[in-house]
Amino acid sequence: MGWLPDRYQALRELLRRGNVEPAVREEFEHHLTLRTQENIARGMTPEAARAEALIRFGEVERYRRETAALDRSDARTASRRERWRDLSSEARRSIRGLVRAPAFSLTALVTLALGIGTTTAIFTLLDRIVLRPLPYPAAGRLVAVDHPVPGLEAGARWKLSVAGYFYFKSHSTTLEELGTFQLDGATLSGSGPAELISICSATASFLTIVGARTIRGRLFSEADDRPGAPPVVMLSHAFWLRRFGGDASVLGRTLRLDGAPVTVIGVMAAGIEPPRFALDVWIPIRLDPTARAENHHQYTGLGRLKPGVTPRQATAELAGLTARFTDLFPTAYSARFMERYGFTEAVTPLRDSLVSEVAGVLWILFGSVAVVLLIAGANVGNLFLIRAETRRRDVSIRSALGAGRRELVAVFLTESMALCGAAAVAGVGLGWAATRALAARVPQGFPRGSEIAADGRTTAFGVGLGLIAGLVFGLLPVLRKAGGSSLLGDGGHRLTVSRRGHLIRRALVAGQVALSVVLLASAGLMLQSYWRLRHVSAGFDPSSTLSFTVVLPSGRYDTQLSVNRFHTELARRLGALPGVVSSAAGSALPLEGMAPGACGGVAIEGRAREPGERAPCVPVVQVTAGFFRTLGIPVEGRAFTDQENDAGAKVAVVSRAFARRFWGTASPIGRRVTAGNEKGYSTVVGVAGDVRGYGLDQPPVDAVYFPLVENQGMGIARGPKVVVRTGTVPPSPLVRAIRGVLSEVDPDVPLADVRTMDEIVDQSLIRTSITMFLLVASALMALGLSALSVYGAFAYLVAERRHEIAVRMALGAETRRVTREIVTQSLQIAGIGVAVGLVAAVGATRVLQSLLFEVQATDPAALGAAVATLLAVSLMASYGPARRAARVDPMAALRE
Numbered sequence: 001m002g003w004l005p006d007r008y009q010a011l012r013e014l015l016r017r018g019n020v021e022p023a024v025r026e027e028f029e030h031h032l033t034l035r036t037q038e039n040i041a042r043g044m045t046p047e048a049a050r051a052e053a054l055i056r057f058g059e060v061e062r063y064r065r066e067t068a069a070l071d072r073s074d075a076r077t078a079s080r081r082e083r084w085r086d087l088s089s090e091a092r093r094s095i096r097g098l099v100r101a102p103a104f105s106l107t108a109l110v111t112l113a114l115g116i117g118t119t120t121a122i123f124t125l126l127d128r129i130v131l132r133p134l135p136y137p138a139a140g141r142l143v144a145v146d147h148p149v150p151g152l153e154a155g156a157r158w159k160l161s162v163a164g165y166f167y168f169k170s171h172s173t174t175l176e177e178l179g180t181f182q183l184d185g186a187t188l189s190g191s192g193p194a195e196l197i198s199i200c201s202a203t204a205s206f207l208t209i210v211g212a213r214t215i216r217g218r219l220f221s222e223a224d225d226r227p228g229a230p231p232v233v234m235l236s237h238a239f240w241l242r243r244f245g246g247d248a249s250v251l252g253r254t255l256r257l258d259g260a261p262v263t264v265i266g267v268m269a270a271g272i273e274p275p276r277f278a279l280d281v282w283i284p285i286r287l288d289p290t291a292r293a294e295n296h297h298q299y300t301g302l303g304r305l306k307p308g309v310t311p312r313q314a315t316a317e318l319a320g321l322t323a324r325f326t327d328l329f330p331t332a333y334s335a336r337f338m339e340r341y342g343f344t345e346a347v348t349p350l351r352d353s354l355v356s357e358v359a360g361v362l363w364i365l366f367g368s369v370a371v372v373l374l375i376a377g378a379n380v381g382n383l384f385l386i387r388a389e390t391r392r393r394d395v396s397i398r399s400a401l402g403a404g405r406r407e408l409v410a411v412f413l414t415e416s417m418a419l420c421g422a423a424a425v426a427g428v429g430l431g432w433a434a435t436r437a438l439a440a441r442v443p444q445g446f447p448r449g450s451e452i453a454a455d456g457r458t459t460a461f462g463v464g465l466g467l468i469a470g471l472v473f474g475l476l477p478v479l480r481k482a483g484g485s486s487l488l489g490d491g492g493h494r495l496t497v498s499r500r501g502h503l504i505r506r507a508l509v510a511g512q513v514a515l516s517v518v519l520l521a522s523a524g525l526m527l528q529s530y531w532r533l534r535h536v537s538a539g540f541d542p543s544s545t546l547s548f549t550v551v552l553p554s555g556r557y558d559t560q561l562s563v564n565r566f567h568t569e570l571a572r573r574l575g576a577l578p579g580v581v582s583s584a585a586g587s588a589l590p591l592e593g594m595a596p597g598a599c600g601g602v603a604i605e606g607r608a609r610e611p612g613e614r615a616p617c618v619p620v621v622q623v624t625a626g627f628f629r630t631l632g633i634p635v636e637g638r639a640f641t642d643q644e645n646d647a648g649a650k651v652a653v654v655s656r657a658f659a660r661r662f663w664g665t666a667s668p669i670g671r672r673v674t675a676g677n678e679k680g681y682s683t684v685v686g687v688a689g690d691v692r693g694y695g696l697d698q699p700p701v702d703a704v705y706f707p708l709v710e711n712q713g714m715g716i717a718r719g720p721k722v723v724v725r726t727g728t729v730p731p732s733p734l735v736r737a738i739r740g741v742l743s744e745v746d747p748d749v750p751l752a753d754v755r756t757m758d759e760i761v762d763q764s765l766i767r768t769s770i771t772m773f774l775l776v777a778s779a780l781m782a783l784g785l786s787a788l789s790v791y792g793a794f795a796y797l798v799a800e801r802r803h804e805i806a807v808r809m810a811l812g813a814e815t816r817r818v819t820r821e822i823v824t825q826s827l828q829i830a831g832i833g834v835a836v837g838l839v840a841a842v843g844a845t846r847v848l849q850s851l852l853f854e855v856q857a858t859d860p861a862a863l864g865a866a867v868a869t870l871l872a873v874s875l876m877a878s879y880g881p882a883r884r885a886a887r888v889d890p891m892a893a894l895r896e
Contacts, residue, residue: 115376116427121434145301151341179206196752217266259555293329416474424466517837523779524862539691541632542757546731579729594693637686826878
């Protein structure tokens with residue numbers, strides 16, 4: 001306040017003159033402002049100018065209030081500055097101390113960064129896929145609507161039929177809106193080279209449910225969705241940028257979709273996609289409400305509940321509506337069918353429907369990396385305790401000089417916060433990189449796979465873990481009373497560790513070992529499961545085989561004869577390529593496209609069914625001659641011939657599993673089967689070897705193979721998979737030559753989805769392989785951290801006992817005996833951890849049972865291997881410190 005006039009002289013003058021009367025307050029305020037402005041003009045600071053004016057005009061009380069407030073503000077500012085200087089000084093001192101202890105700092109930093117990084121990456125997956133609401137309006141009220149068919153197969157779910165969709169839409173009182181969609185592929189031509197694209201055929205109501213909006217043009221409406229309306233198409237945002245470069249003039253342009261002209265009416269906003277899949281274009285689905293009811297269920301139902309309605313209430317209402325199908329649609333749904341198969345309705349929250357199959361896996365993975373983080377935390381906590389013991393002299397001196405508990409807390413907190421903050425930064429960077437790597441490995445169709453990306457929540461989670469770790473590690477030594485002036489009595493010479501300190505460190509080591517047992521047992525189970533899956537026969541030979549997809553435009557390939565001619569010519573030209581042994585085509589391939597949901601009704605001659613009863617639903621595959629030979633599938637009897645394919649002969653090949661199911665041990669050759677509309681039976685001419693149709697961990701499929709011709713009411717197969725087998729030539733380099741052959745046969749037919757059959761096999765193992773990789777990586781990290789912790793803890797404990805060991809050695813103790821005692825102590829601690837971990841592993845591994853293949857969660861081999869590994873690691877980690885201790889020079893140790 002040195003800028004004020006003499007305070008006491010001014011106060012005496014003001015008391016003599018008295019205060020300003022209230023009646024002239026307004027005038028006073030005016031003159032006070034003028035005086036203040038004059039003082040500022042003379043070069044005074046605003047504060048000094050105001051104070052001088054107040055003193056001059058006699059406002060003593062206001063002067064006192066304002067100067068007191070300034071004094072308090074100055075005091076607070078000075079206090080904050082002082083605290084900041086103290087904190088900065090302590091932080092610099094802590095950083096210098098960490099730099100001077102690189103072994104401690106780097107070990108703790110790397111350990112904690114690995115734990116935070118892995119946990120952050122898996123949290124990002126869990127958050128993006130399971131925890132976050134779906135990116136649709138009123139996402140909490142969105143539901144999947146489908147039909148459970150328990151009498152057909154456990155867990156079987158059928159989609160909606162046309163008749164069912166319109167009946168539910170017009171009669172449901174629990175659904176605010178109901179829509180449906182269907183995903184497919186088509187050939188796009190015009191405005192560039194022909195391309196196989198993904199399309200979503202949807203109702204206008206579906207667009208409303210998902211909150212679709214355009215950035216160019218408009219959405220298609222209910223008028224566009226009526227049968228017979230002019231064909232229109234909307235482009236997805238990503239496809240618009242990729243194919244048309246974001247050209248706004250694309251609106252109104254005519255493209256050719258499967259050879260038919262369509263008009264572009266809009267471009268979707270970014271991020272608007274149907275659940276589960278990314279796509280290129282949207283088209284109206286154009287269902288006919290007046291069409292004859294059929295028991296065919298191929299349309300995915302998506303609804304929005306009315307406010308206050310639960311999925312259970314909606315299920316009860318729609319199940320009641322489904323029960324009326326027998327009276328409303330008797331030719332499609334007989335009473336016998338409804339009763340035999342338990343056909344009903346289910347309404348499931350959309351998020352549960354999408355992520356239920358992966359949520360359990362992600363929670364397991366998150367639990368495993370959380371265990372790694374706990375082990376890393378215990379390891380770093382042990383290091384901090386050891387460091388606290390080495391700093392007891394420093395803490396004792398600070399305490400003797402008057403430092404209180406608060407100052408001691410600040411000492412440890414600044415050091416732990418500096419180290420854990422650096423670990424959090426490194427861990428977040430590692431988590432972002434790991435998230436990108438995992439997102440790149442996510443297969444097509446993985447629930448919410450396109451949403452996987454690190455963001456601010458990832459950073460916040462990792463930083464939060466670092467802050468929590470910093471607080472815990474900073475407070476741990478203080479809570480243990482690591483320092484105190486009472487220690488000065490020893491002159492700072494031999495500051496021994498308390499019994500309580502030893503117990504805490506041993507408990508941390510045992511806890512790490514126990515957690516490591518759980519992770520090692522889990523990883524062992526997944527390794528066994530993966531090994532068994534890799535050795536399961538898929539039923540075909542994937543080596544030297546390439547697959548790709550062709551979709552023929554319906555405008556030019558409108559008959560099965562034209563389709564057959566295309567495939568005959570394509571097979572002829574492919575067979576002429578150097579190194580190609582054979583080629584064929586099929587509507588589906590093993591391990592993809594032969595799932596139970598993609599089935600067709602098959603009738604067997606002589607097997608009676610009730611009126612309206614649906615035929616057994618099994619995968620129905622249309623193939624060309626040479627399909628079984630190209631894929632290496634053995635056939636008992638014979639396969640189709642080229643002549644039978646061209647002539648549309650009524651022949652069929654059944655899988656061995658199908659033959660066992662319907663004919664037992666009798667030969668099916670010569671029996672007759674049909675599919676679709678039952679207008680003609682086909683004679684079984686061969687029995688194909690069993691193949692795994694939809695996963696190596698699933699049983700062989702009951703499949704029926706028909707020639708790739710228009711029979712059995714299955715329609716024209718315009719989009720089959722083509723397979724090419726090579727001899728000694730690797731298949732992948734042939735892609736360019738195959739593309740050239742396809743262009744020669746028809747330049748408007750694109751080549752798409754090119755993969756080797758080995759890649760398809762690997763893709764079928766993606767969930768198991770990712771889970772196994774992450775669990776094994778977690779287990780190896782846990783093993784390494786546990787070994788490091790055991791080594792570090794016992795190295796320190798041995799160092800603490802150097803004087804005791806020196807005395808014993810001086811009195812004649814044998815080196816072997818000292819080594820054995822120290823190793824025995826370490827194994828006792830590890831044994832306690834192993835025992836606790838074994839009990840925990842027996843319970844924890846049961847969670848993995850749904851992910852295992854031909855392995856029990858309590859498999860003795862996996863548990864035994866985990867126990868043996870941890871005991872061996874503990875033995876090796878403790879042997880080194882024990883040997884060094886036994887070789888200590890007694891005289892040198894006693895002089896320390």
